[in-house]
Amino acid sequence: xxxxxxxxxxxxxxxxxxxxxxxxxxxxxxxxxxxxxxxxxxxxxxxxxxxxxxxxxxxxxxxxxxxxxxxxxxxxxxxxxxxxxxxxxxxxxxxxxxxxxxxxxxxxxxxxxxxxxxxxxxxxxxxxxxxxxxxxxxxxxxxxxxxxxxxxxxxxxxxxxxxxxxxxxxxxxxxxxxxxxxxxxxxxxxxxxxxxxxxxxxxxxxxxxxxxxxxxxxxxxxxxxxxxxxxxxxxxxxxxxxxxxxxxxxx
Numbered sequence: 001x002x003x004x005x006x007x008x009x010x011x012x013x014x015x016x017x018x019x020x021x022x023x024x025x026x027x028x029x030x031x032x033x034x035x036x037x038x039x040x041x042x043x044x045x046x047x048x049x050x051x052x053x054x055x056x057x058x059x060x061x062x063x064x065x066x067x068x069x070x071x072x073x074x075x076x077x078x079x080x081x082x083x084x085x086x087x088x089x090x091x092x093x094x095x096x097x098x099x100x101x102x103x104x105x106x107x108x109x110x111x112x113x114x115x116x117x118x119x120x121x122x123x124x125x126x127x128x129x130x131x132x133x134x135x136x137x138x139x140x141x142x143x144x145x146x147x148x149x150x151x152x153x154x155x156x157x158x159x160x161x162x163x164x165x166x167x168x169x170x171x172x173x174x175x176x177x178x179x180x181x182x183x184x185x186x187x188x189x190x191x192x193x194x195x196x197x198x199x200x201x202x203x204x205x206x207x208x209x210x211x212x213x214x215x216x217x218x219x220x221x222x223x224x225x226x227x228x229x230x231x232x233x234x235x236x237x238x239x240x241x242x243x244x245x246x247x248x249x250x251x
Contacts, residue, residue: 002143002146003143003220003221003222004036004143004222006220007040007050007052007219007220008052008063009066010066010082012050012219013082013083014050014082014083014084014085014086015086016081016082017080017081017082017084017088018081019088020080021049021080021084021088021089021090022087022088022089023088023089023090023116023117023207023208023209024089024090024091024114024115024116024117025049025051025089025090025091025115025116025117025118025119025203025206025207026051026091026092026093026094026113026115026117026118026119027039027042027051027091027092027093027094027119027120027121028094028096028118028119028120028121028173028176028184029093029094029095029120029121029122030095030096030121030122030123030129030166030169030170030173031095031133031136031142032123032129032130032132032133032136033121033122033123033129033189034121034123034189034192034193035093035121036143036222037189037192037193037221037222037224038119038121038187038189038192038199039051039052039091039093040219040220040221040222041192041196041199041200042091042199042200042203043217043219044216044217044218044219045200045204045211045215045216045217046085046212046214046215046216046217047085047087047089047204047209047210047211047212047215048085048089048091048200048203048204048207048209049083049084049085049089049090049091050083050085050091050219051091051092051093052083052092052093053092053093053094053095053098054076054079054083054092054093055092055094055098055099055102055109055113056093056095056098057098057101057102057105063075063079067079067082072106072108072109073108073109073112076109076112087209087215089207089209091115092115094113095169096169096172096173096176097169099113099176116207117185117206117207118177118182118183118184118185119184119185119187119203119206120173120177120184120185120186120187121187121188121189121192122170122186122187122188122189123188123189123190124188124189124190125190126163126166126167127159127163127234127237127238128226128230128234129162129166130159130160130162130163130166131159131162131230131233131234131237132225132226132230133162133165133166134155134158134159134161134162134233135152135229135230135233136225137158137162138152138153138155138158139152143222143225152229154232154233154236156236156237156240156241159233159237185202185203185206187199187202187203
């Protein structure tokens with residue numbers, strides 16, 4: 001089993017909790033923003049729950065085999081019972097499209113998705129994010145350690161579409177924050193990777209818990225997916241975009 005699949009198994013459940021979480025938060029984010037890396041770093045702290053994609057419809061389909069018995073509200077209750085840390089903190093990761101999918105398939109769950117705190121993670125290098133996004137959408141491989149069935153093929157158009165999708169999803173999150181009067185803690189992927197300890201401190205302070213070295217957990221992670229193919233696509237896209245801009249300027 002891939003490490004990500006293992007993280008959703010009972011191997012990594014916390015001790016069963018009978019009370020509701022004392023503190024809840026969500027990582028609001030976008031695809032290819034480093035959100036899995038952030039989730040695992042926060043989990044490893046031992047005081048910030050285990051914030052995985054519990055409202056991702058695809059993941060719900062996989063995890064309800066052992067939780068909920070097919071009832072979505074029971075599922076959510078059982079997720080919180082098993083994934084709330086000993087200090088009462090429960091976190092989950094969310095994409096804007098998750099809420100749209102939930103509203104269509106499980107509208108009865110929406111009133112229960114009301115985190116007290118929001119962590120908003122974006123990626124400063126939008127082009128690198130779009131390259132990674134386009135590649136993952138083509139190969140259907142979202143984590144390192146999985147071999148594609150065929151080599152990915154570069155597409156200027158696909159990367160451009162992903163740039164637009166990133167802009168649209170960021171705009172959607174900002175609308176959600178405005179509508180809900182949310183005041184998210186804003187994080188950037190590059191900063192998270194440079195200073196994981198500082199990131200944990202910032203998140204802990206934002207939701208109101210203390211960090212303790214004694215609470216650290218040994219949670220497996222994944223490798224960075226970016227490689228020579230990503231770098232080649234980045235260089236090629238920049239070159240083609242520059243050529244298009246130069247051609248348009250000469251008209």
